[in-house]
Amino acid sequence: MQLEVLYFAWVRERIGVPRETVQTEARTVADLVAELTTREERYAAAFADLSTVRVALDQTLSGFEAELAGVREVAFFPPMTGG
Amino acid sequence: MDVLIQSEVFDAGAELNRFSQRAANNGAGAVVSFTGLVRDLADSPLSRMEIEHYPGMTERAIEAIRAEAVTRWSLSGALVIHRHGQLAAGDPIMMVATAAPHRVDAFAAAEFLMDYLKSRAPFWKKEVTAQGASWVDSKAEDEAALDRWA
Incomplete structure (x- = not known):
């Protein structure tokens, strides 16, 4: 499966790119995070404390247990600070 | 337009006047506005604030929040x-x-x-001073x- 993965704010800064295409067989968001974390240290740094990371699937806020089947765009970012 | 996501500065007074005029024509007897x-x-002057957002999701999330308010x-x-x-510093961020x-x-x-825009609209604020830059933490x-809206 091919996913567009986007990063924002300090998650983007730690990983070093705003977006990338990822080839993966991960079933859930948590599986994808675990897979990326083993790939390179910069992912481990970004995902060290998942209580400070939020995820959106196809631009809708979601959770780490959500399944990736049918999803095209995954985004990781810190809690939002709008307003 | 009812949702505007933009980098340009805006004139809160002019926007409010335009909105009020339209609302009056639409049966309104009360208008409330907030400008951030x-x-x-306090400790070190702000050189600038940088606001990052998620194009696409921002518009979608705010339109959903706005539609929910209009219905409720x-x-x-x-x-x-x-x-x-x-x-x-001193610029309007949002209204x-x-x-x-x-x-x-x-x-x-x-x-x-306001409550939903704070924690459900995909914006991230960064404060830049002479001492460096830091992301604004979300508040519990x-x-x-x-x-209270559940």
Whole structure:
């Protein structure tokens, strides 16, 4: 499966790119995070404390247990600070 | 337009006048507005504020929040403007305006919009000073504020 993965704010800064295409067989968001974390240290740094990371699937806020089947765009970012 | 996501500065007074005129034509008897400004820092002057956002999801999330407010309080109108990019101290960051036949609904809907924009619209603020840059932390009370609308 091919996913567009986007990063924002300090998650983007730690990983070093705003977006990338990822080839993966991960079933859930948590599986994808675990897979990326083993790939390179910069992912481990970004995902060290998942209580400070939020995820959106196809631009809708979601959770780490959500399944990736049918999803095209995954985004990781810190809690939002709008307003 | 009822939702504006832009980097350009806006004139809150002019926007409010335009919104009020339209709301009056639409049966409103009350208009409430809130404008958020870039606050300077006490300890070290702010060089600028940078606001990052998630194009696409931002518009989608705010439109959903706005539609929910319009439905809950039978509003005559609701406006959200939010900036991104580089902002200076004192600049307007965002504004909401709500219009309803009576003030209770207009006040409640404006608070609802603000509470949701704080923690559910994909914006991230960074404060830049002579000492460096730091991302603004989200506040537990902002997340807790959503509970009252559940």
